Amino acid sequence: MEEMNLRKMMKGLAAVDDMTWGMYAFSRDALRDKVDCGRKKEMIEKSICCGYETADKIMDQTGTSNPREIAGKLGLRVEYLDKGQIADRVLFALFTPPGLIQIMxxxxxxxxxxxxxxxxxxxxxxxDLILGHEIYHYLEEEYDGIYTRTEKIRLWKILGFENRSTIRALSEIAGMYFSKKLNGFPYSPFALDILLYYNYNSETALNMYREVAEI
Structure with missing residues (x-):
């Protein structure tokens, strides 16, 4: 795919609506088949709201929307590493509790x-978009009752015992919209996941683009 086609793909991704991005995030979650379509939509809406509301909360708390300033005021350590690919996995950033964010x-x-x-x-x-997303993962550990930690689904129930789990996709959705709000970004940062991946494997990125288009 040539640059002109890449730019066409970027324009297409910028136009994708929030619910479609939420469904895309769910499609890549190991627990996707445990949740029906109606409940997925409800969870997506709540996760987006959670991201926006958490952004408002931290902006009020710190007096800024700048992710770098927020990280500093929260006492987070931000490191920039040269690597971006570990084995077959492309990694953009990593939050390690209690307070380390590494950006590739x-x-x-x-x-x-x-x-x-x-x-x-x-x-x-x-x-800043990547940093904002990782700050959300830090705040998930700090804020009691945050939606993406309290929303759980039942995996199994036997003789009165049950196993319930959070859903990783909800955390990713909220993190994206948290960062979108902080940075005043005009479209969903989910688009950048595909665009950043393009430079490692253009064919896979194109397949990801098609997946989104078909939702």
Whole structure:
């Protein structure tokens, strides 16, 4: 796929609505078949609201919407690493409790090289969007009663005993919209997941794009 086609893909991803992105996140979750379509939609809406409300809360608490300033005021340690691919896994960032956020430079370097993202985002904005997302994962550990930690589904029940689990997709959805609100980003940061992955495997990224388009 040539750059012009990449830019066409970017425009298409920027137009995808929030519910579609939520369903896409669910489609990649190991527990996707445990939740029916109606409940998925309800959970997606609540996760998006959770992300926005948590962003409002932390902006009020810190007096800023700048993710770097927020990280500093929360006492988080932010490291920038050169790597971006570990074995077959492409990693953009990692939050390690209690307060370490590591952002991988390589995916960002690849994305901005050649200017194919011009007009859609900047290097600084990419870093801030990624940082914002990881700050949400930190806040999940700090805020009692946060939706993405309290919403659980039953995996099994035997003789009065049951096993319930949180859903990773809900955390990812809320994290994306938390970061979107902080950064004033015009479309869902989910789009950047695919665009950043493109520079590692364009064929897989195109397949991901088609998956979203078919939802």
């Amino acid at each position: 430079r390589e995916p960002i370097d690849k994305a901005v090289k050649g200017g194919s993202l011009d007009g859609f985002t900047t290097r600084e904005q990419l870093e």
